[in-house]
Amino acid sequence: MSVALDAALGVAAVGGMLAVGSLALAFADEAAAAAVAGAPLRPRRLLVAPFRRAASALLTATTTTERPDGGGRALAPALLAGLAALAMSMLPLAPGVVPADPSTGFVVFSAAVAFVMIAVFLHGWSPNSTLPLHGAYRFGAVALSFQIPFLLAMLATALPAQSLSLVRIVEAQAPLWNVIREPLGLPIYLIVGLAVGLWGPLNLPDADDLAGGTSAEDSGLARWLWEAARTSMLVAVAALGSAAFLGGYLGPLLPGPVWVALKTALLLAVMAVARHALARARIERFVEVAWVLLVPLALLNVFVSGAFLL
Amino acid sequence: MVDLGPLAIASAVMVAALLAVLGSWLRAARRPSSRTAPERVPFTGGQPPSVHAWSRYHVRYYPMALLFLAFDMEMVFMYPWAVVFVGEGLVAMVEMGMFIGILLLGVLYAWRERAFRWT
Amino acid sequence: MTSLIARLAAGSDARVFAIAGAGSRAAVQDLRLADGVELVDSPRAADVLLVAGALDPRHHDAVRRVHDALPHPRASVRWAGSRDVLVPGAAHVALGTDPSSAIRAAHQALMHGTMPTEPPLLPDEDPAPWRGVGPYGQGGSGMTGGTPYGRPMAELAPDRDGLRLDLLPTRLGPFSSLLPHGLELDLRVSGDILVGVEVAATGLAASATSASLFIRALTEPVSIAELEIGRARDHLRWTADALRLQGLRALSLRALRLGLHAAPGDHRAVERLAADIARTGIYRWSLPAADGARTELLAGARLGPSTRASGVGEDERQADPAYRSLGFAPLLGAGGGAAAAWRLRLAEAVRSLELAGRGGDTRSAVTGAVESPRGRLALGDAPSGRALGLLPTLIEGMEWGDAMATIAALDIDLDELGAVTAGTSAEAAA
Numbered sequence: 001m002s003v004a005l006d007a008a009l010g011v012a013a014v015g016g017m018l019a020v021g022s023l024a025l026a027f028a029d030e031a032a033a034a035a036v037a038g039a040p041l042r043p044r045r046l047l048v049a050p051f052r053r054a055a056s057a058l059l060t061a062t063t064t065t066e067r068p069d070g071g072g073r074a075l076a077p078a079l080l081a082g083l084a085a086l087a088m089s090m091l092p093l094a095p096g097v098v099p100a101d102p103s104t105g106f107v108v109f110s111a112a113v114a115f116v117m118i119a120v121f122l123h124g125w126s127p128n129s130t131l132p133l134h135g136a137y138r139f140g141a142v143a144l145s146f147q148i149p150f151l152l153a154m155l156a157t158a159l160p161a162q163s164l165s166l167v168r169i170v171e172a173q174a175p176l177w178n179v180i181r182e183p184l185g186l187p188i189y190l191i192v193g194l195a196v197g198l199w200g201p202l203n204l205p206d207a208d209d210l211a212g213g214t215s216a217e218d219s220g221l222a223r224w225l226w227e228a229a230r231t232s233m234l235v236a237v238a239a240l241g242s243a244a245f246l247g248g249y250l251g252p253l254l255p256g257p258v259w260v261a262l263k264t265a266l267l268l269a270v271m272a273v274a275r276h277a278l279a280r281a282r283i284e285r286f287v288e289v290a291w292v293l294l295v296p297l298a299l300l301n302v303f304v305s306g307a308f309l310l
Numbered sequence: 311m312v313d314l315g316p317l318a319i320a321s322a323v324m325v326a327a328l329l330a331v332l333g334s335w336l337r338a339a340r341r342p343s344s345r346t347a348p349e350r351v352p353f354t355g356g357q358p359p360s361v362h363a364w365s366r367y368h369v370r371y372y373p374m375a376l377l378f379l380a381f382d383m384e385m386v387f388m389y390p391w392a393v394v395f396v397g398e399g400l401v402a403m404v405e406m407g408m409f410i411g412i413l414l415l416g417v418l419y420a421w422r423e424r425a426f427r428w429t
Numbered sequence: 430m431t432s433l434i435a436r437l438a439a440g441s442d443a444r445v446f447a448i449a450g451a452g453s454r455a456a457v458q459d460l461r462l463a464d465g466v467e468l469v470d471s472p473r474a475a476d477v478l479l480v481a482g483a484l485d486p487r488h489h490d491a492v493r494r495v496h497d498a499l500p501h502p503r504a505s506v507r508w509a510g511s512r513d514v515l516v517p518g519a520a521h522v523a524l525g526t527d528p529s530s531a532i533r534a535a536h537q538a539l540m541h542g543t544m545p546t547e548p549p550l551l552p553d554e555d556p557a558p559w560r561g562v563g564p565y566g567q568g569g570s571g572m573t574g575g576t577p578y579g580r581p582m583a584e585l586a587p588d589r590d591g592l593r594l595d596l597l598p599t600r601l602g603p604f605s606s607l608l609p610h611g612l613e614l615d616l617r618v619s620g621d622i623l624v625g626v627e628v629a630a631t632g633l634a635a636s637a638t639s640a641s642l643f644i645r646a647l648t649e650p651v652s653i654a655e656l657e658i659g660r661a662r663d664h665l666r667w668t669a670d671a672l673r674l675q676g677l678r679a680l681s682l683r684a685l686r687l688g689l690h691a692a693p694g695d696h697r698a699v700e701r702l703a704a705d706i707a708r709t710g711i712y713r714w715s716l717p718a719a720d721g722a723r724t725e726l727l728a729g730a731r732l733g734p735s736t737r738a739s740g741v742g743e744d745e746r747q748a749d750p751a752y753r754s755l756g757f758a759p760l761l762g763a764g765g766g767a768a769a770a771w772r773l774r775l776a777e778a779v780r781s782l783e784l785a786g787r788g789g790d791t792r793s794a795v796t797g798a799v800e801s802p803r804g805r806l807a808l809g810d811a812p813s814g815r816a817l818g819l820l821p822t823l824i825e826g827m828e829w830g831d832a833m834a835t836i837a838a839l840d841i842d843l844d845e846l847g848a849v850t851a852g853t854s855a856e857a858a859a
Contacts, residue, residue, distance in 0.1 A: 011323050035679075037680070052437045055441065059434065059502070063498070066347075067501065078332035084327070085323050086323060100323065103316075128362055137620070147378065150386075153383050155392050171378030186422035204830075207830070209607065209717070209830045210676075211353075213418035217353065248386065279714050280715055287426050291377070306403055307403065310399055345553070347553055353472060356491030356495045360600065361580055366594045427622075429827060
């Protein structure tokens with residue numbers, strides 16, 4: 001009975017956090033875009049823009065293509081949103097406050113990140129259209145390359161915690177945050193997090209050189225749901241990144257959840273700036289750098305930070 | 311005995327989000343917008359395609375995908391290793407270091423063989 | 430609730446898919462700066478279709494197909510010199526006036542439900558009869574059940590690594606965001622590599638005329654200050670489009686805003702823009718590396734910045750005594766490739782603005798052949814024509830994204846091409 005209640009609370013909390021996080025990302029993105037473009041920032045317009053966009057998506061019909069995989073098209077955004085929610089449900093909010101704390105939380109998060117590949121591939125493959133199909137296979141190369149550095153960067157945070165539970169990982173940072181203990185971890189995590197969230201310089205599957213890639217055939221609410229699922233994934237990556245590297249709810253004076261929100265917002269702001277300040281990588285360049293540079297650096301990070309624990 | 315409660319809650323949250331999005335998608339798709347054949351033509355710039363897009367796609371990064379398989383197995387070993395690392399101390403570090411070192415040689419070999427380039 | 434949603438939706442940006450017909454490319458590009466209007470890359474993402482400029486009858490079916498790809502509710506705006514029946518029911522806005530208020534009005538009416546959605550323009554006909562053939566109505570045999578919609582599946586093809594996999598034929602254009610509108614490419618794609626490239630069609634309208642400075646300079650002396658400002662603006666407009674293709678939309682808007690009004694005093698602003706672009710890492714991360722054979726092709730084709738990027742000092746302005754009196758010497762790159770051409774375009778934009786500042790009222794002294802922003806321009810011989818001739822060789826064997834970046838780097842201008850070649854055919858007729 002109490003599990004059912006906890007689950008209901010968890011659903012509400014995660015839904016709320018993803019929504020608020022997505023709005024924060026939208027604002028940060030607009031602000032960064034205006035700063036880079038040298039255009040004036042119009043705060044009132046900016047605040048209502050996401051709601052206006054959602055309303056117009058609601059009023060626009062959803063198109064289909066010739067002989068699409070209907071089930072796959074419907075499932076792709078749902079799966080991506082589900083994975084974001086799964087990751088977010090393990091975010092520690094304050095000492096003893098977390099929607100779900102499986103003892104293998106880190107493994108569950110890795111699995112969610114691995115499944116992003118299925119969601120994006122399905123999204124590109126299902127419309128039976130050329131440009132989305134290229135986006136889908138392109139993401140295959142991206143996902144197979146980001147997986148290992150992403151997991152290794154996260155893994156180093158499990159060493160001091162001696163546990164795979166995300167709550168323990170936060171608790172173990174009480175003496176020293178992981179961002180200082182293992183300085184390479186957060187940069188690698190953030191770089192690769194951009195690819196997990198299909199964002200900015202690593203938004204290869206939905207890139208402009210594919211005229212929108214996997215979402216080129218999406219319209220109306222279907223398009224909006226995909227965008228919402230993508231941003232949710234990015235929010236989840238930022239939130240868990242703040243827990244794993246920036247000490248989560250740890251911090252002086254302010255209550256835990258406020259620290260979580262501030263740290264997540266900081267990482268979202270970094271990602272928003274990255275989108276407008278960094279050019280998109282060529283697919284081949286990213287694959288090579290991920291394997292030849294990021295994997296060894298992530299391993300170095302694991303072993304050097306491990307050596308300090310002995 | 312592992313406490314399955316937290317996993318159940320996490321799964322419930324995932325399923326709830328999945329169903330919410332799936333439900334809205336299906337509701338929107340019930341109002342079909344593309345009723346005529348030309349409205350359904352996939353878009354590549356205004357001309358109809360000559361064939362369906364689904365095909366036996368040439369995945370040119372397959373050598374990299376094979377390398378990934380090797381590293382993915384390594385990750386499976388690293389999860390429990392991370393938990394016992396502090397307890398086992400230097401032994402764990404040296405053993406995993408040797409294992410990873412050998413795998414990294416594989417990356418170097420793949421790099422030399424241009425496995426990360428296909429264009 | 431319903432009225433709240435409608436009110437909110439009406440306040441959102443109108444999402445526009447624009448078809449840029451002859452003579453409207455720059456005007457359509459300027460719409461990116463318009464308030465309340467967002468240009469999108471796919472008709473599926475749009476609620477308003479903007480059909481700008483003159484379009485040949487041979488493009489009419491493609492226009493109709495793009496129109497039908499928009500989701501309901503949809504509306505269209507025809508932005509042209511005179512009314513025509515290309516898109517029945519479209520609001521008409523004269524070319525030369527701002528269409529953004531008509532676009533916003535159409536979008537708001539659609540969202541409030543006061544304007545009915547436009548019905549499809551093409552008849553509901555399957556491309557080939559296929560329904561009812563075979564046990565599930567799918568027609569015949571094959572991997573996914575024969576030829577649904579009368580379209581076959583892709584066919585087997587041998588490839589360079591000895592594997593036999595499907596070759597996906599793709600017709601890109603005429604109204605793709607990846608190509609100048611009017612250009613159609615027949616691509617054969619194996620995986621993400623283009624293994625076959627053919628230019629299927631070019632040109633927007635046979636009656637193409639261009640008021641471009643550089644075409645005027647072919648027949649009469651033109652003020653050098655004017656020419657060089659035009660060159661700088663052209664380079665900045667190109668930069669805006671190329672940045673967008675690389676996903677840097679905010680920087681792209683900055684380049685476009687600069688390109689709209691660039692004047693001799695702005696050379697510092699252009700320098701800052703160039704530095705900020707370099708800082709994004711675009712030259713190292715986004716653009717394909719220079720390749721010997723391709724660089725050699727471009728080096729011999731007198732394609733302006735693309736040629737000079739490989740260190741070849743080919744520039745028509747050197748032959749002009751008026752330019753020489755201003756101390757003009759061409760800027761050269763090294764090594765060639767898309768990145769070198771990018772850098773050179775931005776450097777030339779700066780240099781052109783400086784030159785314009787020094788130019789006073791000096792006029793060009795040589796007519797007949799001038800250096801347009803795209804290369805050597807003469808009557809009957811436009812740089813874009815030569816670029817189109819090289820294009821298949823240049824992008825064959827490239828990965829999709831590299832190919833798109835390479836096409837963008839060529840800066841193909843079909844209006845300029847049309848005006849120059851139309852001029853010669855008219856002379857020949859006379």
